[in-house]
Amino acid sequence: MSIEGKMTNPRPILQFLSNQTIEKIITEARDILCKLGVEVHNEEILSMLHDHGAKVDRAKRRVLLTTEVIDKALKSTPCSFKLYDVLGNETNDFSGYNVHFTPGSAALNILDAKTQDIRKPVTKDYIDYAKIVSQLKNIASQSTAFIPADVHEKISDSYRLYLSLLYCEKPVVTGAFTVDAFDIMKELQIVVRGDEHQLASKPLAIFSCCPTSPLKWSEVTSQNVVDCARFSIPVEFISMPLSGFMAPVTLVGTLVQHTAETISGIVISQLTRPGTPVLYGGSPAVFDVRYETTPMGAIGTQMIDCAHNEIGKYLGIPTQAYISLSDAKMLDAQAGLESSMGATLAALAGINNVSGPGMLDFESCQSLEKLVLDNEICGMVLRLVKGIEPKEDFPALPRFEELLKEQHLLISEHTQKYLKAELYFPGRVIDRANRARWQEEGGLTLLRRAQQEVESLVENYKPTRLSDTAKVELTRLMSREARRCGMPSLPETTV
Amino acid sequence: MDLLRRISEALQTGSIEKVATLTKQAIEEKVVPRDILDKGLIAGMSVIGDRYKKHEIFLPEVLLAAKAMYAGMDILKPMFLKDEMPTLGRVVIGTVQGDIHDIGKNLVGIMLRGAGFRVIDLGKDVPPERFIEVAKKENAEVIGMSALLTTTMPAMKKVIELVKKEGLNGKVKTIIGGAPVSAEYAQHIGADAYAYDSINAVDCIRGLVQKP
Structure with a gap:
């Protein structure tokens, strides 16, 4: 081993909670689940929990879990899993402190590129989005980022997945809005993978499943958890306690609730099919009692996210959080500061799946311009967490002899070897020119540079390598689903 | 001409030895020295300059290309009479x-x-x-x-x-x-x-x- 090999430095890690606090939070959460229970609006799940020894009050749809059930579920939860793109190549390894970014999901609005005002997104917006994400190096997966308004609402969830699979090779973070939608969303994935078995062995999508605070599971989301488990499709649990409103005002109190809600989801998932891959995720927020809003860019929100990730890690489960996004209404300084602060904290905390890039306005608005900026933020923080390691730096004398002899190290072999691995060079969205060059290149504002980047990415897009047969089949299935919902044909799409 | 294009391309990748070898080959094949300079070496540097301006490559790549250019120039120099090495200025x-x-x-x-x-x-x-x-x-x-x-x-x-x-x-x-x-x-x-x-x-x- 070289001298440098012995000098591995620790990855920078952010930690808020002591093991003692984590254990106390988990104990209290378990206590709540066993004594106050959780409300589940799903007969099938109530029966399943009853069969496993939980005490069920069918009239109130309330279930009191047992420590045995909780232990069993936590024990069978995988400590890691991977995602694979449409071609079957591994893209995401949810383990340890690995960090992967994915765009914020399911926005109702898009910030129009030209007017910079919100409007309802349509198919073309979604296709542009997929084309862009496919080229963003620091965004590991796509999410079904917003909801096209030009299709029937009954297919607005599956249609997003369809467009994603058609236009981008990256795996997808998605979710179903109804119980029925799960089937078509599963079928679309099977078209890409070939069969159920291959889909289970190489997951293509994660479904977000959200309990309702406090301590409630609706029929749709709980059924989605069950359906995903049956096909071994990974789920991320998105508990959303609101500090000071639908959760205790303190961060620890909110964490207790988040832990209880998330464990209840894990129980449903693992009792259905032990070993189903899950992410210990969430989208908690502090509640702003001045505006009645749920700020995702608030430092308190971000602290809860990092801390619930610590609890997930303690339980040995890979993690997720809605962080690295902003409540600003446009691509302004607030958008940049909240998103970069969140991304930095998330990466330092080692949150495995970081949701948020592109998102504004309390998770209600996606901006493609912000997405390309956020891609740079992600690039910077991914470099950050690689930390500082010696790279043929010792002994230092020869390098300095070279420097004094050549008067610069711009083309030294050491520079050529490590330049791009050691230093992160952002794309043109980030201004690094001197003033004169910046002026000569148009004196562009951040927004204008981002708009140009969006235009350039859409223009330079190359169709995915998914087979034409699969693409045709995806379209056939989606068209059939549209007709079933009363839409004679799908909006025009051209690859 | 294919050889001049290859000189230009070798220069663009900063392949010092390749530029030298190809320049020698061009001289042996009686290519007009002025063409080797203009259509091979300087043409290659011109592409490099444009790519740098478009942010496609970074300064070290430009310098490596320049170094390859010098390697070609050194071989080409004796082909011109003293002080008649063509120059832009x-x-x-x-x-x-x-x-x-x-x-x-x-x-x-x-x-x-x-x-x-x-x-x-x-x-x-x-x-x-x-x-x-x-x-x-x-x-x-x-x-x-x-x-x-x-x-x-x-x-x-x-x-x-x-x-x-x-x-x-x-x-x-x-x-x-x-x-x-x-x-x-x-x-x-x-x-x-x-x-x-x-x-x-x-x-x-x-x-x-x-x-x-």
Whole structure:
């Protein structure tokens, strides 16, 4: 081993909670689940929990879990899993402190590129989005980022997945809005993978499943958890306690609730099919009692996210959080500061799946311009967490002899070897020119540079390598689903 | 011609030995030396300059290409009679009096040579008279001055005044660069141009020597 090999430095890690606090939070959460229970609006799940020894009050749809059930579920939860793109190549390894970014999901609005005002997104917006994400190096997966308004609402969830699979090779973070939608969303994935078995062995999508605070599971989301488990499709649990409103005002109190809600989801998932891959995720927020809003860019929100990730890690489960996004209404300084602060904290905390890039306005608005900026933020923080390691730096004398002899190290072999691995060079969205060059290149504002980047990415897009047969089949299935919902044909799409 | 294209491509990838070998081959195959220079080496550097401006490549790649260019030039030189090596122009460069910061100036020199200029580098802390003396002796078209300190900037003005005094105005163009100077300052002291970085300097000087 070289001298440098012995000098591995620790990855920078952010930690808020002591093991003692984590254990106390988990104990209290378990206590709540066993004594106050959780409300589940799903007969099938109530029966399943009853069969496993939980005490069920069918009239109130309330279930009191047992420590045995909780232990069993936590024990069978995988400590890691991977995602694979449409071609079957591994893209995401949810383990340890690995960090992967994915765009914020399911926005109702898009910030129009030209007017910079919100409007309802349509198919073309979604296709542009997929084309862009496919080229963003620091965004590991796509999410079904917003909801096209030009299709029937009954297919607005599956249609997003369809467009994603058609236009981008990256795996997808998605979710179903109804119980029925799960089937078509599963079928679309099977078209890409070939069969159920291959889909289970190489997951293509994660479904977000959200309990309702406090301590409630609706029929749709709980059924989605069950359906995903049956096909071994990974789920991320998105508990959303609101500090000071639908959760205790303190961060620890909110964490207790988040832990209880998330464990209840894990129980449903693992009792259905032990070993189903899950992410210990969430989208908690502090509640702003001045505006009645749920700020995702608030430092308190971000602290809860990092801390619930610590609890997930303690339980040995890979993690997720809605962080690295902003409540600003446009691509302004607030958008940049909240998103970069969140991304930095998330990466330092080692949150495995970081949701948020592109998102504004309390998770209600996606901006493609912000997405390309956020891609740079992600690039910077991914470099950050690689930390500082010696790279043929010792002994230092020869390098300095070279420097004094050549008067610069711009083309030294050491520079050529490590330049791009050691230093992160952002794309043109980030201004690094001197003033004169910046002026000569148009004196562009951040927004204008981002708009140009969006235009350039859409223009330079190359169709995915998914087979034409699969693409045709995806379209056939989606068209059939549209007709079933009363839409004679799908909006025009051209690859 | 395929060989010239290969020289250009080898240069663009910074393959020093390949450029040297291909240049030798071109000479052996009786390709006109001027074509080897213009359509092989300088054509390659021109592509590199454009790609750098478009942010497709970084400075080290430009410098490596320049190094490959020199390798080709060294082999090509004996093919021309003494002092007849074709050049886009002769440029005298230096860091002005009182200033010893020469990193930027050195980069400009590398880029200018890479673009096909003959560069006479006077080094750092260069007295104003020395710029004039050498420009006259070398029949230079351009004097390029660099400064990093606000305190040494006025030395640039002295050089420009000497250019006028010596009757070289119009014949010898002046260009300035360096962190504290600007296009406005260039105008203020009567310099013909200002460059904000080394690649920009090449463009500006190309413009200066082409002007009547």
